[in-house]
Amino acid sequence: MVTKAYGGFLLSQIRHLSGRVFEKLLKESGVDIFNGAQGRILYVLWEHGQLTITEIGKLTSLAKTTLTSMLDRMEANGLIERIPDKRNRRQTFISVTEKANQYREKYDSISDKMNEIFYHGFTEDEMICFENQLRRIIKNLEKEGE
Template sequence: MAGDPPDVPDPLALENQVCFALVVASRTVLAHYRPILEPMGLTHPQYLVMLALWEHRQLSVKELSRLLQLDPGTLSPLLKRLEAADLIRRERDVRDERLLAVTVTPAGRALRERAEEIPATIMERLGMSLEELRDLHRTLTRVIAAAGDLPA
């Protein structure tokens, strides 16, 4: 800014904004996932649903919503498309009829084998080591936790 000493960064400069760096990083990293996921018939949000289900085998829609930090209104269309593709099944939970249980079908389980290559492919495309990505994940997790602690 005019009148400021040359060594004082402008606090409103675009390149100094955490929000800008997060948005650009997210958009560019997700762009690397698209060509890998498309042959599998998945979008990135659908991939996240499948990751949660591969890990937990069965989840209620409520649990899935909490894990993915998505509201049920956003999650429902994703689940419908995955069910239409025969990758998941939604059924009333036998333990609690009020809950809708989501499970992976045999076709969804078979897709997991193809998906196992994704993390290494992304790491290679980004040109980052496993340790760098783990450090980044730890930092982003702290950012998420700190932002979640803020009043709405």
């Protein structure tokens, strides 16, 4: 007998619920200049410095078309800037602005709160095991997406 698997459905439900909670925490913290998805972009830029759109897409799993329109809005809000690559005119780097850096501390605090909510009642071993299993799923999906 084959057990019916609900992993994809559950992950989708978690994604939607966590997105709503994250948006609520942003609003409660007075951060209304960017949304959760834009926060993911800022986060990878804060962690890695300037990146190309392709690199941001890989790190956030956002499609290039989605990313381009989000970056346009973020640039209009003064959160990111586009920097032409001096060695390759077809390539542009994305970097955070000083304005965006002013939100880093609040964003980190909200992320910490999300982790507290997400892992409430989990032991450290359970957290590590769960995250390792998620990484395996990501690898499986990346392999299929090639």
